[in-house]
Amino acid sequence: MEPESKELPELPNVGTWPKVVMRLAPFPSGPLHIGNARMVVLNDYYVKRYDGELILVFDDTIGSDEKQVETEAFDMIPEGLEYLGAKWHRTVYKSDRLDIFYKYAVDLLKKGEAYVCGCDAGLWRKEHKIKGKPCSCSLLSADENLSRWEMMLDGTYPERGAAVRLKTGMDNPDPAMRDHVILRISETEHPRVGTRYRVWPLLEYSWGIDDHELGISHIIRGKDLVKEGKIEQHIWSIYGWQHPELLYYGRLKFQDATLSKSKSRREVLDGTYSGWDDPRTWSMQSLAKRGIDSKAVRKVMLDLGLSTVDISISMKALYSENRKLRDANASRFFFVESPTWLELSGVPSETTYAEAPVHPDFPDRGVRNIPLGMVDDTILVGIQKKDYDRFKNDTLFRLKDFANFKLLKGKSPVGQFHSHDVNDVRTAGGPIIQWVPKRGSVGTEITMVDGDITTGFAEPSASELKPGTFLQFERWGFGCVVESGTPMKVAFAHK
RNA sequence: GCCCCGGUAGUGUAGUCCGGCCCAGCAUCUAGGGUUUUCGACCCUAUGACCCGGGUUCAAAUCCCGGCCGGGGCACCA
Incomplete structure (x- = not known):
């Protein structure tokens, strides 16, 4: 492979896996912007380096009021990947995989590794999460949990009326790790599967299952997800699965650009921006339109490496690379x-x-x-x-x-x-x-x-x-x- | 409040695991010069950093301890 930048470190424990399998897991709320490029480029780089497999997994669980799935993103994201020269081998939709998550949910309830909690979320946080004291729901028997689970599915419980919690341990010194919710009720209509499901998994749970189910060997993602990684590891340990290698990188800010998908979305919808390729969105589409060579984007992203420090870089670095690539032509x-x-x-x-x-x-x-x-x-x-x-x-x-x-x-x-x-x-x-x-x-x-x-x-x-x-x-x-x-x-x- | 992580020039980054080849390399930015019928490209030069304080050692950016500073997590978001 032609080196496109400095040599990045080897991935850990490659030899213990049959094959390097990695994933791109964007939440489909809009096109890829330059901030997302780091995730794409790093994963793509390593998969190519080890001749592995890259899976595009649309992380289209139901989201929240602030984070909503946008149908158009299902097309705009692949477009952005193609611009970046990323090669992915297959595409998977989280929303197609609810039955798998349900199957494991039932199993975890049976094993006593999880429970259906009927407590109010705010109260639970104050009385249990912060104090580290278990609630009474955690004492429920497997049968009671299973019947509560049925009530989540059949609509007996309203939204927020109950949720499945994973027993990561209320005595964990880190409050962030105490019995996190892994499945909850949402009746929001999903762009792909409509109202077929009313119980939805949370990110850390769905990935705990899917990283194994999809055979993922290495995960590279932002360090805002380290807690999620720990919860995943908890799940992998329950089943005795080989733990995928977790690598994190720090937050990336641009000194001369504000990146906000939700703001962009608003401005695109009300016509303030010319469209999703407006330069202010910093989408891959907008960079392509401006004639920014994706090799320049890749170079800049790869040069940042995998450090977990928060960094703030200037677009000047990108422009400098682009001039080098395109001036002659x-x-x-x-x-x-x-x-x-x-x-x-x-x-x-x-x-x-x-x-x-x-x-x-x-x-x-x-x-x-x-x-x-x-x-x-x-x-x-x-x-x-x-x-x-x-x-x-x-x-x-x-x-x-x-x-x-x-x-x-x-x-x-x-x-x-x-x-x-x-x-x-x-x-x-x-x-x-x-x-x-x-x-x-x-x-x-x-x-x-x-x-x-x-x-x-x-x-x-x-x-x-x-x-x-x-x-x-x-x-x-x-x-x-x-x-x-x-x-x-x-x-x-x-x- | 509790838990994690991190601190190398203006900005990024290499080196830190396995102390010496690092009076710290590279890129970019800035300034100056060369070249050019562009303020681009190319070439040359300059400025500029190991967070602080102790300790270990013949030797520390690298190891140990303390401090300071910064970021993140503690969501029925991703």
Whole structure:
């Protein structure tokens, strides 16, 4: 395998497993965003490294009011995985596996490893969880538990009326580990299985069973799940199953982006965001749209390694990687933001167009032809207001790849042709700037990372650009064509 | 309150398990220079770190103890 970053450490105890089997377990509430990429990339990396198997498991249990399953996520997540270049071998839905969880629930009740608790959740927390004192439900016989279990299934108990608790031990010094709920009642309709089930497993329980049932050997996930891991281990021990190896990584924050799936969802629904590929969602779809090479994402994620420290990184790292990968293939164009139009006179009549290289490092790729649209000896060109404002009257400046002009500021600014030779402006220390001719240039809208639209004009040759083309607007930044036409739409990638 | 985990330059990371090859490597950021008809890319240079205090040792980023700081968990969410 081609190393795509530094070498990560070996997975522990690989030899004790017939095969490395790992899993991706996203909760389908929206598309994968850049924060989820770490989980995907790490698991995918190790599975490829050990030639193992990767299972996509939609963790679509019923969730809660705050965390709801979104049907569209079942398509958007695989899309994101494909973008990332992750290879998964099969797809499993938790919601198809309720019968398995029920079977083990009955068994645990019979074994006396769990009980059906009818206590009020808030009261139980205060009186039992915190104090470490068992409630009376934990004394129930297997038969009593089984009949209570039936009452959970048949609807005798209302929602929150009863729940199955695993006997992890009320005397555990860690309150987080005391008799955690593993199954509970929810009558919320599920997008895939409707109202077929009213008893749903919690994450730690469903995984305690499924990591074994699916033959998972190694689990890499965020350290917010360590308690869940301990509960899983408790279950594995009850059945004497080989414990999958648990590895955790710390929380990842981005200094220059706020990632919130629920906020994104809200903004997408009410139209504040253009859709799930809006740059502000930081979804895989949005990165693809901006022309961020997924190899850059993978590199950045892999470079973080598996440390459990909380880290805060800058998108600049991602942009730096992306430039390295894509600069060589980004054709150059002129784009002028908020143009100031200059009337330039004295241009020699034989000069009707300018030629600029498609890519300065690769002369063999040819040149872009920029027609001047000359009338008499006068042409009308736009330069950036930003440039114009910093120029003094009389400045000698160069329109890049074209000619040098002397500026005369005024109500309607004009310029006088000075010379063709680039050395003239160099010796004068004058600026070299990008420009567009008024005639033939392409109105362009660039969607910035914060969702704002920057408008301006791209040079005429940009009219032939196809969607998906990654380019650089010289002295401005990289982006990806989203839509050709007038105006042309471009998604900004980075400087 | 109880329980876990962690602290290497601005940001990440390597090294820590098995002390010496680490007066700490790499990437990125920042600054400067070279090159370039871009403020991109490329090349060069500079700044910059082992949380603190003890201990063990000929020798500690690495081992031990104490402290400080940071994060997480204690949900009928995932």
